[in-house]
Structure formats: C-alpha cells, structure tokens
Amino acid sequence: MRCIIHQNRMARVMWAVLIFFLFPGFIFSPAPVLSEEPAGRLDFLLPAPDNAVHRQYLGLSTDKPFSLGQIKAQVVIVEIFSMYCPVCQREAENINAVFRLIQSRPGLKDKVKLIGIGAGNSAYEVEFFREKYSIEFPLFSDTDFSIHKKIGEVRTPHFFCLSLDGNNGFSVFYSGTEAIETPEAFLQTLLKDSGIKTAP
Amino acid sequence: MKFVMMTLLGIALLGFGIAGPCFCESIAFGNKIFDQGTLKPVDSVLKIKTGDTAPDFALTSITGEEVRLSSYIGRKNVMLSFIPAAWTPVCSDQWPGYNIAEDIFRRYDTVLIGISTDPLPTLFAWTRDMGGLWFDVVSDFWPHGAVSETYGVLRSNGTAERAIVLIDKKGVIRFVHVGDINLRPDLGMLVREMEKLNP
Numbered sequence: 476m477r478c479i480i481h482q483n484r485m486a487r488v489m490w491a492v493l494i495f496f497l498f499p500g501f502i503f504s505p506a507p508v509l510s511e512e513p514a515g516r517l518d519f520l521l522p523a524p525d526n527a528v529h530r531q532y533l534g535l536s537t538d539k540p541f542s543l544g545q546i547k548a549q550v551v552i553v554e555i556f557s558m559y560c561p562v563c564q565r566e567a568e569n570i571n572a573v574f575r576l577i578q579s580r581p582g583l584k585d586k587v588k589l590i591g592i593g594a595g596n597s598a599y600e601v602e603f604f605r606e607k608y609s610i611e612f613p614l615f616s617d618t619d620f621s622i623h624k625k626i627g628e629v630r631t632p633h634f635f636c637l638s639l640d641g642n643n644g645f646s647v648f649y650s651g652t653e654a655i656e657t658p659e660a661f662l663q664t665l666l667k668d669s670g671i672k673t674a675p
Numbered sequence: 676m677k678f679v680m681m682t683l684l685g686i687a688l689l690g691f692g693i694a695g696p697c698f699c700e701s702i703a704f705g706n707k708i709f710d711q712g713t714l715k716p717v718d719s720v721l722k723i724k725t726g727d728t729a730p731d732f733a734l735t736s737i738t739g740e741e742v743r744l745s746s747y748i749g750r751k752n753v754m755l756s757f758i759p760a761a762w763t764p765v766c767s768d769q770w771p772g773y774n775i776a777e778d779i780f781r782r783y784d785t786v787l788i789g790i791s792t793d794p795l796p797t798l799f800a801w802t803r804d805m806g807g808l809w810f811d812v813v814s815d816f817w818p819h820g821a822v823s824e825t826y827g828v829l830r831s832n833g834t835a836e837r838a839i840v841l842i843d844k845k846g847v848i849r850f851v852h853v854g855d856i857n858l859r860p861d862l863g864m865l866v867r868e869m870e871k872l873n874p
Contacts, residue, residue, distance in 0.1 A: 559772035559859070560701035561806050594699040599863030600772070607775055623699055630700045652702055 515646040517553075517637055518543045519622050521590075521615050529613040533588060543637065544644040548588040550669045551645055555623065555633040557594050558604035562654055563632045567608035570632075572658035574612050586671055590615065594623040594631060638669045698764040698859070701771070704804055709762050716855040719836055722827030725849055729753075729842040732822045734790070734813035737799045742788060742811050748846045752785040752872050754865065757828050757838040759856055761793045761801035765837070769859050770808060776862065777809045783869035785841075788813060792820045792835050828853060841868050 523538045524530050530538070534547025543551060554570055556563040570589075578584045591614040593601040598616045605614050617623055626635070633652045637645035648668055655661045700708055723730070733743040747753050756773070758766045770789055773780075780787050787810040791798060794816040802808050815822045815835065823829035828836040839860055841850035850868040854860050 555699075557699045557701065557768065557772075558775065558862075559768045560699070561703040561771045561774075562701055564771070564775055565806075595768075595859070597861045597863055599861065599866070603776070603862060620699070628699075630702050632702070654702070 516644050517647050524613050549586040549639050549671050551637045552589045553635040554591040555594055556591050557631050558596055558600045560631040566654050569655040569658050573662050576662050592617050595620050636665050698768045714856050718830040719828050727848050728846050729848050730825045736811045736813045742813050753842040754785050754787045755840040757790045757835040759834040761797050765859055771805045774808050783873045785869050790815050843872055
C-alpha cells in the first residue's frame with residue numbers, strides 16, 4: 476500500500492517536472508501572449524509608443540500596451556526587420572517610400588497603417604535604425620525575440636499584411652520574406668489583395 | 676510506468692537543452708548560413724583585464740594589408756570585435772549592424788577591428804555577402820588562434836569567443852566583454868563604453 480502511494484506521488488512529481496520542461500513558455504514566456512487566436516489571426520501586445528504622433532497615427536487613446544486589434548485601420552502592414560540585416564538596411568528607403576505613398580493619398584492614409592518590429596533588437600538599436608534611415612512610422616523593439624518566436628521565426632525582411640476580419644481583429648492575407656522591388660507596385664499588390672476600396 | 680515517465684522526461688530535457696540560439700536570419704546570405712545549434716556559452720579563460728596594456732599583434736586583413744594594434748597608440752581608441760566563425764547565424768547577424776554605425780565610432784574617435792580565426796578567403800567571401808564593411812577584418816588563422824589565445828578568448832574547438840575589447844589611446848584595456856556565444860552584444864552597450872573614453 477505504501478509502495479503504491481509512493482509511486483503515485485512520484486508520478487505526480489514527474490508529470491510536474493515534465494510539463495515544466497515541455498512547455499516552458501507557460502511559465503517563462505515574456506511574450507505578450509493573448510488569448511487563443513483563430514486560424515489566420517495575428518495578434519500580439521506592443522507597448523504604446525512614447526511619441527504622441529505615433530500614438531495618434533495608430534489611433535491609440537492610451538499609453539498602456541495595446542494589441543494589433545486596437546490599431547484604427549482596415550489594413551495593417553507589419554515589417555519584421557533587424558538593424559543587423561543588410562537587406563533591411565538597403566530596403567529602408569523603399570519602405571519609407573511605401574509609407575509616404577500611403578500618407579499622400581487622402582483615401583488611403585486612414586485605412587492603411589504601417590509598423591515595424593525589430594526582431595532581437597534592443598530599444599537602443601531600434602531607435603538607432605529609426606534615426607539612421609529617418610523612419611517616420613512606429614517601430615517597436617522585440618529584444619528577447621518573443622514576438623519573432625510567436626510568428627514563426629521568419630527571416631528578414633518579412634512582411635505580414637493584415638486586414639480586419641470582422642471580429643475586432645486582423646487576419647493575415649499576405650506573408651512573405653522579400654525585398655521590395657518597387658514601392659508603388661508593392662503597395663498596389665497589397666491593396667488589391669486586401670480587398671479594401673480606396674478613393675484615388 | 677516509471678520507465679515511460681523517465682523516457683518522456685529525458686526527451687523533454689533534451690528538447691529544452693537543444694533550443695536554438697537567438698538570432699534572426701537575413702535573406703542577404705541566401706541559404707548559406709550553417710546553424711550549429713546552441714553552444715557552450717563561454718569556453719575559455721580570459722588572460723587580460725581592464726587596466727592591462729593590450730597585447731600587441733599584427734594580423735593580415737581581407738584587403739591584404741597588415742593591421743598592427745600598436746600603430747593606433749596615441750591616435751585612436753580601438754575596439755576589437757572577436758567573433759567565432761563566418762557563415763554562422765549570430766556572427767552573420769552582428770557585423771552588418773556595426774557597418775551602419777561608422778559615424779558613432781568616428782564620433783568617439785574609435786577604430787573597429789573585426790577578428791576571427793577563419794582563413795582570409797572565407798572572411799573575404801562572407802563579408803562580401805554583407806555588402807562590404809568599412810572596418811578592418813583580420814584573420815587570426817595562422818598560427819592558429821594565436822592572438823585569440825594571447826587574449827584568452829580561444830575556445831577549445833579553435834574558434835574565438837564572441838568578445839569585445841575596448842582599448843584607449845594609451846594602449847590600455849578599458850573594457851572587456853566575453854558574452855554568451857549564442858547571443859549578440861547590444862550596440863547600446865558598446866556605445867556607452869565608448870562614451871566613457873570620451874566624456
């Protein structure tokens with residue numbers, strides 16, 4: 476009898492240890508994990524930008540962490556970049572051009588928003604990249620790769636394009652690792668695939 | 676039951692132990708990056724410390740010119756960036772960042788020298804895929820790892836640690852960082868240390 480009790484206790488301890496190591500993310504994850512997301516849905520928490528212009532751009536009325544679903548837009552383009560990525564460096568001017576194209580069109584600038592996530596980049600490194608390339612749209616640091624791991628450890632530069640899915644969230648309609656050949660063509664393709672109607 | 680549990684536990688521990696290093700691979704290198712998995716964080720014993728005179732060396736750079744540390748005495752601060760190996764994930768995700776920070780190094784009157792125990796042709800091809808670098812990249816291949824060994828950053832497999840050594844204009848070591856080989860040092864840390872030399 477004592478042997479059976481001992482075995483049960485041992486089994487419970489072993490299961491606890493097993494779960495601890497098999498699912499360390501449950502315990503250690505610094506990732507801003509949201510509730511379980513439907514297929515195709517992409518969401519994670521980001522800190523509200525310190526810059527008031529960027530908060531206004533994203534339509535945030537709070538300085539608390541926000542989820543992608545809170546961004547006021549119909550389409551959100553998320554660039555996964557790194558200041559250590561030679562292609563991201565070369566592409567900085569092109570993604571700036573995409574941003575300027577969006578902002579220059581009254582029928583578009585309130586519907587399409589652009590953000591960047593610096594995979595493995597500290598706040599210092601993201602700020603350095605922003606200043607180096609005069610980037611006007613909001614960039615966020617992912618120092619510990621928590622977002623990068625959550626989205627599948629994509630290579631850089633990688634673009635996720637998201638559209639409103641009717642449930643106060645965004646779903647991915649495009650995901651690709653690539654350099655932007657032509658900003659205008661890149662934007663037009665995304666707009667066409669997004670299905671949103673845009674005034675000229 | 677006990678056997679099954681122990682087996683599962685073993686698998687779980689193995690999986691935990693071989694989690695990959697932290698890096699984000701650029702498409703700049705195509706499919707040429709060799710992932711070694713997670714390595715022993717540090718595998719050497721430092722032979723230098725802050726306040727020491729930096730051991731002099733003369734190594735050949737990928738341009739074919741000799742780079743002699745003592746030639747900078749009285750003229751420039753020097754930052755040595757030891758990296759383990761070309762064509763590996765974290766290393767390929769380090770120097771390209773320094774490549775866009777030339778103005779910071781200039782601001783602090785500091786030259787950057789990249790050092791690896793890889794042979795020159797390998798370093799030449801690898802840095803070409805980065806688009807070229809503004810700073811000197813030198814090979815510590817032969818006598819193999821001699822400079823790395825003098826500084827105490829040569830690992831048991833013949834590669835160097837991921838280490839930063841900052842030397843002032845008098846040739847004195849002012850900062851040493853031998854980090855986890857699986858992680859890239861933060862650029863912010865390097866800048867803060869250079870700032871200290873130029874208050």
